[in-house]
Amino acid sequence: MNKSKPDRPSKDESSAPPTSRGAKRKKRTRLKLLNSAMALFSRKDAQDVTINDITEGADVGFGTFYNHFESKDAIYEAVLFYAFDSFGEVVDAHLDRINDPAEKISTALRLTLREAKLKKDWGRFLVREAFSEMGLSSGLAPRLARDIDEGISQGRFKHGDIDLMTLVIGASTVGCISIGLGEDSTHPQLEEDKTLGQRFIEHALKTLGLPDDEANRLAIVPLPDDDLSERAF
Structure with a gap:
């Protein structure tokens, strides 16, 4: 394929x-x-x-x-496009309203985690394809790198290795999605007061250099109510 x-x-x-x-x-x-x-x-x-x-x-x-x-290859490529590029474009439409790169990253990650939970087939497909050529070159990965770069340029983030932080945060996002898709089975990390996703985003922002209180605040900023994955298709 x-x-x-x-x-x-x-x-x-x-x-x-x-x-x-x-x-x-x-x-x-x-x-x-x-x-x-x-x-x-x-x-x-x-x-x-x-x-x-x-x-x-x-x-x-x-x-x-x-x-x-025309073929199975054609529909496979169409699914790849809609799962990564098209969804990313819809997320970008929301990020255009936000000036702070830290809030952009928090919002993009939380929208992705939410949609993967709401649309489990979409989430499973992202997990399977996240490290494919398409997954690494489109969707969340390049947008995450872009926003990290913007945050470094503005002095918002202290960590200067864009590629490393993109890989670490991107891979952690995939891990959270994978665990979230299995929430019907008991997982000790999912039984704590904060959700795994919230704790992950707090930690990601702190790793980029945000103070604890600001990272904690940005991890719970209200999200838009609309269903992004439905529009992405």
Whole structure:
């Protein structure tokens, strides 16, 4: 399975508003196929998933698949794009309202953890693909590096190794998602007063150089209420 960074979907596929019932129906069918594919790819290696598996999960006919995607590789690349780049762009829309790079990092991490908990297939897929070429070159990773760089430039952060801090915080985010997806089983860290995610974000901000009280405050700033992963698809 080719995991190179996929081309951005065309405007017709991703952003053009449906103008007819047929176009709306086609968009809904495409979404069903993408959701089915993500659910399968989040649990199995791509080579173990068939097009028939995807269409059965979407409850559409086998031939319908080819009205939307040329191949299994094509839908795999589309899922990669929507899981990483598209979600990252939606998060960026929220970060544009924030000036403080420390609050940007806290918000981006917390939005990611929240969406992974709300959309478990999405979270599992992120965990599986986080260290792939696509995962490292898009989505959270480059945005995290950007905001760390901004914080260092402004004197907000004291730690100067952008690559190392991006790796440490990014990998810890994946770890928190992985543990969070297993919350139905008892985990001692999840039984304490603070959630694992909150403690992780506090620690990440402190590691970057924020004072304890400020890191603790930014870890609980109210988040937007909207469902980002739904819009990302």
